[in-house]
Amino acid sequence: MVRITINGVEYQVEDDITILEACNRLDIPIPTLCHDERLNPYGACRLCLVELKGKNKLEASCTTKVRDGMEVETHSDKVVRTRREILDLLFSNHPEDCLTCEKSGDCKLQDYCYEYGVEKGSYLGEKRDYSIDDSNHFYTYDPNKCILCGKCVRVCDQLQGTSAIGFENRGFKTKVSTPFDMGLAKSTCVSCGNCVAACPVGALLPKRKIRYRAWEVKKVKTTCSYCGVGCQMYLLVKGNQVVGVEPAEGKPNNGLLCVKGRFGYSFINHTDRLKTPLIKRNGKFEEASWEEVYDLIVSKIKESKAKYGPNSLAGLTSARCTNEENYLFQKMFRALIGTNNVDHCARL
Amino acid sequence: MTNSIEEVLDNDAMFVIGSNTTENHPVIGTFMKQAIRRGTKLIVADPRRIELADYADVFLQIKPGTNIALINGMIHVIIENKLYDRDFVDKHTENFEELKKVVKDYTPELAAEICGVDKEDIIKAARIYAEAERAGIYYAMGITQHTTGTHSVMSLSNLSLICGNIGKEGAGINPLRGQNNVQGACDMGGLPTDLPGYQKVFKDEAREKFERVWKVKLPSKVGLTVPEILDEAEKGKIKFLYIMGENPMVSDPDINHVKKALTSLDFLIVQDIFLTETAELADVVLPAASFAEKDGTFTNTERRVQRIRKAIEPVGAAKADWQILTDLMVRLGHDKKYSHPSEIMDEIRSVTPSYRGISYDRIEVEGIQWPCTYMKHPGTKYLHREGIARGKGLLMAVDHRDSAEVPDSEYPFILTTGRLLYQYHTRTMTGRVDGLNKLAPESFVEINDATANKLNISNGDKVRLTTRRGSIITTARVTEIVDEGVVFMPFHYTEGAVNYLTNTKLDEHAKIPELKVAAVKIEKVGS
Known part of the structure; x- marks a missing residue:
């Protein structure tokens, strides 16, 4: 443990952590656009700068480790002025379309500009004018909104292990791109969307069938219904429709998803969904009430059991249903019908 | 999995066999790639040059159906070169001499010939696996969907046991379960031999316990598996079939046979979220709620029991499967009407030792891994920590056997x-x-x-x-x-x-x- 003073208050913190990590643990807010605790510290956005006593130069808190006796100012005049300058520089080269931007309400650049009072970019001059890459089926990339924090590039590389995207060119012309700028559809991208989840601004956005504003959706934490990894994620709900999915942090998926979990949700509210019980009469399905089908099923169970014995009945329970449902299904067959003819597709 | 997913990052070596992990368990695939970057060695055995093969220290492109020959070949090399963990073998396993005798014939030359790979690669793979401090085996249906599936799993178990790669963090045997809740469906007794918690239907003690709680006499005769149910249906012995959330008309082998079986039934019920190929053949179709429309739990491949939560109302008149089953059970004379899945979990807990400490309150924030045997039990990150569960790890000497069908002049x-x-x-x-x-x-x-x-x-x-x-x-x-x-x-x-x-x-x-x-x-x- 080391002793450090932050904004005049003394704290004991673990050694070998950064100033940013210490502040996060102490609930002292520090703005950052490029930091992600799953990635190596990067120090790109400079927004997390802090003032250290005895040092003239401001230091990036995400790359500076705590030292015993260190005195840190996180919101001194100099720090706040510098942050405002950085945000001004970023916003000067950013489309001023927050009114219609899909990211509005969930955008870190917007939040920090609000917090630091940056209303418009004061550096008038050339702005980027790139075409939007919408070649991927699930998300778009608008380089004009990109703040070059590098999170997408690093997530794709360090966490996803795909390395489909990287930086090209230098200086003002720096851009996140696929090899030879061929576009996402022709890259090695596997559409996991982990870059989209990491993007702090509106540069990487999921394609949406149903549009929504960030504040209109309710987020419900759940478990992905595809493979057995059991990724934790949030369903984004507007009205009675699932309109999107976002990954959840923690075990077992550490904020990562795959293409199916992240973008394969539109079956939920699909028009093909079965909405009423059906009974086949003369080879054709007819709509029926629940009471009607329950009565029919119960009479068929009793009939089959009486005529041919309980082992003439069988049930396939489901690896797609919940534990509770599987428990009930096998209980029904064993305890109420009287057979162990219960299995599921574990072998398929 | 004996290990946890996060332990992929603790492996010194990984042996991935019969699993195309980056496509079928993509997020585990990303952890594997992260581990490789940290220096974890990788052995891949698969009939296809899958993505992971590009990252492998050794890639063995084996002929389908030759897993046992490969693994026996690796064990042969490990024993011949005394690379196995003698202390672990002595203390924690039995039947080593028998295994030694059987694998003696599986020289790298012979194994290489059966598998269609280079013998040097088998030797290299054996060395990487055995020399790693902590090695994890990862497999899926490339191991199990064979007439020698069980023996293939046993041979992986042999490999892991003789190297002491079990019961440790970052070392173990890890079947990657394919479907979201295939682990849970097995845990809950969705098997013809097993009551919840793998308590056997043919054991009096187990059955009597459930009879006391369920207040009913239970059948002791082992039931039929899916393929057997279909066979018996085709023969007219099974008359009534209730299929919940499965689609055998696409997923099961020999679809012509599946169709004959399903159309021979007196009565077929299919409960699903869409009118599947199987539902088309049903007499009654029940509209079920999707996972977004109900509460419950799934158990993932690392034994973690996790919540799903109702985000929207069921579409149309669809109902959650548990509600449909509750309604039917009451009509069949069941004495309880569950009003929420948490009540069902409370009952599961009372009869399933490995789930005894799992309640909705406890898994609200983060899921718990079974076994979790009492209410303060933290869950189990990896299995066999206190020694092999059955006492001593039983080494099962098994031989390679050809697949049921091998190519011939007509089907080459x-x-x-x-x-x-x-x-x-x-x-x-x-x-x-x-x-x-x-x-x-x-x-x-x-x-x-x-x-x-x-x-x-x-x-x-x-x-x-x-x-x-x-x-x-x-x-x-x-x-x-x-x-x-x-x-x-x-x-x-x-x-x-x-x-x-x-x-x-x-x-x-x-x-x-x-x-x-x-x-x-x-x-x-x-x-």
């Missing part, structure tokens, strides 16, 4: 099957997601370019594949992913469904069909 190629990143199982869900269908629109067969050349087949040609069970037309994809003599098809698609071709022959122990090997004939359509 081996057909193997699998899955794609962009589709899921029988496509009832992913088939309704536009982007996924654009990326993986239709059935295809991967054919090695040399084979294609011999048969005068070009990329994109329509080809007819025929086995002893059926014939389908699909599109050729000429590639080097598969070796000469082997062709691969994904099983997701209804049109050009590979399961018209697959073999129903079962592993005698687990009753799993040999979906990974069939002998097939290939012809260019129109030639």
